[in-house]
Amino acid sequence: MTLDPRYSRSVGLFGASGQNLLSSSRVAIVGLGGIGSHLGQQLAYLGIESFSLIDHDLVTDSSLNRLVGATAEDVGSPKVDIAKRTIELIQPGADVRAWASSFSDASGTGSLDLSSFDVVFGAVDTDPVRLDLLSETSACGTPYLDCASDVLVEDGMVEAFGGRTAFNFVERGCLACFDLLDQRELRRATMTPEELATDDRLYGVPRSVLNARGPSVISVNGVIASVGVTEFMVWHVGLRRPQRLLTYRADVGGVRASLDDPPEVCPYCDMYEARRTIEPT
Ligand SMILES: [Zn+2]
Numbered sequence: 155m156t157l158d159p160r161y162s163r164s165v166g167l168f169g170a171s172g173q174n175l176l177s178s179s180r181v182a183i184v185g186l187g188g189i190g191s192h193l194g195q196q197l198a199y200l201g202i203e204s205f206s207l208i209d210h211d212l213v214t215d216s217s218l219n220r221l222v223g224a225t226a227e228d229v230g231s232p233k234v235d236i237a238k239r240t241i242e243l244i245q246p247g248a249d250v251r252a253w254a255s256s257f258s259d260a261s262g263t264g265s266l267d268l269s270s271f272d273v274v275f276g277a278v279d280t281d282p283v284r285l286d287l288l289s290e291t292s293a294c295g296t297p298y299l300d301c302a303s304d305v306l307v308e309d310g311m312v313e314a315f316g317g318r319t320a321f322n323f324v325e326r327g328c329l330a331c332f333d334l335l336d337q338r339e340l341r342r343a344t345m346t347p348e349e350l351a352t353d354d355r356l357y358g359v360p361r362s363v364l365n366a367r368g369p370s371v372i373s374v375n376g377v378i379a380s381v382g383v384t385e386f387m388v389w390h391v392g393l394r395r396p397q398r399l400l401t402y403r404a405d406v407g408g409v410r411a412s413l414d415d416p417p418e419v420c421p422y423c424d425m426y427e428a429r430r431t432i433e434p435t
Pocket residue numbers: 326327328329330331332416420421422423424
């Protein structure tokens with residue numbers, strides 16, 4: 155393959171073979187909001203030419219402070235359309251498929267084959283969707299890189315803010331066995347309105363609901379996306395072992411890697427390993 159001169163500065167880091175690996179890889183991004191829009195832009199500049207984009211949400215006035223590529227004229231448009239446009243401006247020859255629907259609806263149609271991707275990026279707002287992504291990628295034997303922002307608000311005051319990346323299955327370990335999913339939020343996703351009202355009375359309204367429209371700024375999202383894309387890049391081209399879990403504390407300034415080992419038993423990690431054993435790629 156002849157190397158495009160636009161990648162000469164990237165090749166200085168990971169070589170022509172690494173660039174060719176990236177250019178021929180296939181990625182899916184679920185969630186094209188504050189973090190996902192950065193992911194699309196960076197992956198396109200990195201040389202990725204095959205994208206599948208999934209997000210049911212529309213651009214609003216309040217997303218214009220952080221949605222990469224969006225202008226005031228885009229308010230009301232699907233976020234996947236903005237991401238597709240941004241990627242195609244950077245990579246005019248890219249194959250970009252877009253689903254303006256929820257992840258469950260897109261995967262339910264059968265037209266979204268998660269086993270066909272080198273990696274699935276997740277930049278979604280809720281843990282029930284993260285659990286769906288974890289379950290489906292483990293069953294397909296596809297690594298899943300989850301990027302999330304987090305803001306801790308106590309009594310109306312921001313106590314901490316930042317986010318994290320979790321590279322599920324690339325080595326053993328995932329959101330479930332590292333206990334990174336909010337069990338109460340997952341239980342509430344299956345409750346009736348009456349059960350939710352009872353749950354609110356017994357335990358109070360959860361933080362995930364109170365912060366549904368919490369603070370979100372472009373620079374913090376950009377760091378989280380950059381950390382995620384870098385972990386994908388170093389893993390895919392073989393520069394170094396990727397970190398399973400990286401936490402960004404923007405309130406104190408720093409990125410920390412978790413050194414915890416995963417437990418020996420995890421249904422999602424076991425499923426992934428069984429699938430990879432059956433169908434090595
Ligand atoms: Zn696990």
